[in-house]
Amino acid sequence: MHPHIIHEKETMFELGTIENNVIQYDFDKIVAYLNYKGKLLFGKDFKIYDEDLFLVYKLCLFYIRDYKNCEKYGIDPYKGILLSGPVGCGKTSLMKLLKCITPEHNSYQVIPCRQITFQFNGKGYPTIEMYGSSNSYCFDDLGVEPDGKHFGQDCNVMGEVLLSRHDLFIQNKRLTYATTNLNANELGERYGTRVRSRMRQLFNLVAFDKDCRDKR
Ligand SMILES: Nc1ncnc2c1ncn2[C@@H]1O[C@H](COP(=O)(O)OP(=O)(O)O)[C@@H](O)[C@H]1O
Numbered sequence: 547m548h549p550h551i552i553h554e555k556e557t558m559f560e561l562g563t564i565e566n567n568v569i570q571y572d573f574d575k576i577v578a579y580l581n582y583k584g585k586l587l588f589g590k591d592f593k594i595y596d597e598d599l600f601l602v603y604k605l606c607l608f609y610i611r612d613y614k615n616c617e618k619y620g621i622d623p624y625k626g627i628l629l630s631g632p633v634g635c636g637k638t639s640l641m642k643l644l645k646c647i648t649p650e651h652n653s654y655q656v657i658p659c660r661q662i663t664f665q666f667n668g669k670g671y672p673t674i675e676m677y678g679s680s681n682s683y684c685f686d687d688l689g690v691e692p693d694g695k696h697f698g699q700d701c702n703v704m705g706e707v708l709l710s711r712h713d714l715f716i717q718n719k720r721l722t723y724a725t726t727n728l729n730a731n732e733l734g735e736r737y738g739t740r741v742r743s744r745m746r747q748l749f750n751l752v753a754f755d756k757d758c759r760d761k762r
């Protein structure tokens with residue numbers, strides 16, 4: 547139909563135009579929509595900061611599946627996204643917001659890794675099955691969750707989930723998304739080299755600057 551037209555309450559947003567049956571997205575219009583929707587979701591102080599525009603632009607290329615520019619900026623549209631950056635720079639908000647520009651695809655639930663670990667502590671291995679073997683998820687705050695423990699048995703829950711997601715990715719191209727405030731080395735230390743090398747296949751790494759401002 548018209549996936550570039552989004553209806554919000556009293557306002558309609560056209561994120562681009564259709565030319566020869568292809569949507570030509572207009573980045574300024576996407577940003578205008580993100581500013582509007584961000585205020586709805588996160589409060590009136592939300593805005594896309596100028597200093598984040600390039601990062602937002604690259605992420606949008608992924609979401610709107612602009613294959614040509616994805617290639618130009620080193621983004622593989624067939625992998626998921628790992629958005630990293632310091633605490634408070636806006637990672638979680640952005641991952642919740644960006645999926646709104648393409649509601650009919652790239653859909654995923656944003657879920658804190660802590661919550662998955664706690665769920666594992668109560669329910670055990672079915673939790674890993676649940677997050678590892680279907681759907682698309684954005685695992686929020688990867689790497690700082692505690693280890694799981696179910697009936698006395700320790701488990702690196704998110705490490706196991708990521709291994710399962712890697713199988714899922716290889717088998718049927720299901721994408722995985724995540725946010726983290728750890729760097730690649732720290733993630734390697736947390737999950738081990740086996741998971742680390744699979745993460746490289748699962749994710750495009752997109753990073754806020756390490757001295758990016760805290761938005762809280
Ligand atoms: N672009 C933004 N404009 C205004 N406030 C923001 C923006 N991004 C995030 N915030 C606010 O800053 C706080 C931290 O954002 P969050 O997305 O949780 O950061 P992170 O996940 O990187 O720690 C939240 O209260 C959020 O509403």
Ligand SMILES: [Mg+2]
Pocket residue numbers: 637638639686687725
């Ligand atoms: Mg966060």
